[in-house]
Every structure is written in structure tokens, then in C-alpha cells.
Amino acid sequence: MxxxxxxxxxxxxxxxxxxxxxxxxxxxxxxxxxxxxPLFESLREGQNPLALVIACCDSRVDPVLLTDCRPGDLFVVRNVANLVPPYAPDGGRHGVSAALEYAVKHLRVQDVIIMGHACCGGIHALVSGGGDENRDEFIGPWVDVARHALEKVDEAMPGACDADRARACELWNVRLSLDNLMTFPWVKSAVEEGRLSLHGWYFDLQSGELLEYDAERQAFRPLVGHPHVGRNPVSSRG
Known part of the structure; x- marks a missing residue:
């Protein structure tokens, strides 16, 4: 066929x-x-990426384009809503976990970046109830990985509209994925030994701004200055 x-x-x-x-x-x-x-002459011998980026498969949010990288610079995993499920060595088929393991154990990347974004369809599905039950078989169960992020949002913002809940959940989901990364023992040990750094980023499609999660302030702040956008941090406290 x-x-x-x-x-x-x-x-x-x-x-x-x-x-x-x-x-x-x-x-x-x-x-x-x-x-x-000569770039591909060296890439034929193998890859040595700068970082692992776990991003959404949304067609508007390509990490390589957003960071203006060259071939070989980034090891990229893309899935609906840029999710990292918690560590679960149960023999199942875990694509994100397999890519994470390869990047950390074999490629020995020194940085892992969770790249969330505004207007995320996966998070919208979670906020609205997990997708269309009459048609979707996989979306609802998958985005339910971020259920705890939505619970945090609803706890902090009771009565908020779906649009505000979705925006806050997109931000919280980045934090949740960072937490889930630390449930992998070989990620946790690499971080504690100083061999690996974890980063949470959020691309705002509406403003064109890239935000970074500041764990000490529990807020997102502009990572790169923008000539038309203010620099007030975006809180994600729950």
C-alpha cells in the first residue's frame, strides 16, 4: 500500500x-x-548536542527555529503539551523517558530545557475536560499527566475563566515537568553532582517573548529582552 x-x-x-x-x-x-x-563532515561521526529540549509538537513552536540553532545543536523531544511523565520503570513503551535516558546517559548533555508555550492545544484539552470523548482515544489520558498542574491552578484561582486557567496551567505545567524530571534517579544524581542543569522556558506566542522559570522567586521572568514588552515577572505561585 x-x-x-x-x-x-x-x-x-x-x-x-x-x-x-x-x-x-x-x-x-x-x-x-x-x-x-564542513558541518556535516563532523556530524557523520556522531552527535554532540548542546542540550536536550523537551517541547510541544505544536507547529508554531519549533525549538530549533526559536533558538536559531544549527543541525546537531539540539537533541529535541516533542510531544503534546511538552510533558515529562514521572519515572515509571514498568516495562511499558515510554518514548519521552527513552529519549531522556539516551540524552543524559549516552549523549551526556549538560542541560535539559522544558519549553512550554502559550495557546497550547494540549493544555486546552486538559482544562476543557481532556478532549472530545467521542473521537479522541489518546489525548485525554496523555494530557492527564499534567492534572496536578491544573489542580494547583484551580486551587490558586477559584472561579477563573478557562482562558486564564489555561494560561496559568501552561506555566505550572513547565514546573511540573521539571519536578517529574527529578523523579528519574539518574537525572537526580546528575543534577546533585553538578553534571546536569534543568531549565524551564515558556514561549509567549502572543508577545514573542521567551520566559524562564526562576525557582527562587517562583515566577517566570523574561530570558531575553524584547524592545516592545515590559519586564515584569509572570507569577506561577500556587
Whole structure:
């Protein structure tokens, strides 16, 4: 079946989506496989990323684009709502945990970044009740990983509207994922020994601002200055 699908797509080279993507790949080839660009010569021998980034699979929030990184700079895990489930060595299929283990144990990254963002569909599903029960099989159970973040929000903001609850839950979810990272024994030991640092980031789609969680102040503050945005920290106290 897949063979016929591939042939059908090749038979329509002017398909607008494929044309856009293949044109982009040509630009990629020109930029990174240029005779004067040696980057992929070294990457053929293996990867040595600067950091692990756990981000949402939202198409508007690409960590590589947001940080203007080169190929090989970031080891990226993307899932609905940038969640890190707690440590659960139960023999199940744990994609996020497997990527985390590979990054920490084998690639020996020195930084792990949780990158949340505004207008997150996964968090909206959690706030609104876990997705459409008539159609969705996996979204509700997955975003329920962040249930504790929503409970913190509802405890701190009783009676708030869904939009305010969702925004606060997006911020709390970054904190929850940082806490869940520390339930992995090899993450915890690496942090305590100073070999690994954990960071919580939040990209505000509406303002174009990148915030960082300040554990001492229990608030998010601008990580990078923005010429059109104030610098008041965004509290996530619960």
C-alpha cells in the first residue's frame, strides 16, 4: 500500500505542499552541503548536542527555529503539551523517558530545557475536560499527566475563566515537568553532582517573548529582552 501511495505522490510533483517542502530541502542542501561548509563532515561521526529540549509538537513552536540553532545543536523531544511523565520503570513503551535516558546517559548533555508555550492545544484539552470523548482515544489520558498542574491552578484561582486557567496551567505545567524530571534517579544524581542543569522556558506566542522559570522567586521572568514588552515577572505561585 505504501508503495502505491509513494508513486501517487511522485506523479504529482506540483502538489503545493510537496513543492514547498522539497524547495525547502533544496535550500537546506545548498546551505549545509555547500563545499565550503564542513558541518556535516563532523556530524557523520556522531552527535554532540548542546542540550536536550523537551517541547510541544505544536507547529508554531519549533525549538530549533526559536533558538536559531544549527543541525546537531539540539537533541529535541516533542510531544503534546511538552510533558515529562514521572519515572515509571514498568516495562511499558515510554518514548519521552527513552529519549531522556539516551540524552543524559549516552549523549551526556549538560542541560535539559522544558519549553512550554502559550495557546497550547494540549493544555486546552486538559482544562476543557481532556478532549472530545467521542473521537479522541489518546489525548485525554496523555494530557492527564499534567492534572496536578491544573489542580494547583484551580486551587490558586477559584472561579477563573478557562482562558486564564489555561494560561496559568501552561506555566505550572513547565514546573511540573521539571519536578517529574527529578523523579528519574539518574537525572537526580546528575543534577546533585553538578553534571546536569534543568531549565524551564515558556514561549509567549502572543508577545514573542521567551520566559524562564526562576525557582527562587517562583515566577517566570523574561530570558531575553524584547524592545516592545515590559519586564515584569509572570507569577506561577500556587
Amino acid at each position: 505504501s508503495f502505491h501511495i509513494i508513486r501517487a505522490r511522485r506523479a504529482h510533483p506540483q502538489h503545493p505542499v510537496l513543492l514547498r517542502l522539497t524547495s525547502g530541502f533544496r535550500r537546506f542542501q545548498y546551505r549545509w552541503y555547500h563545499p565550503d561548509e
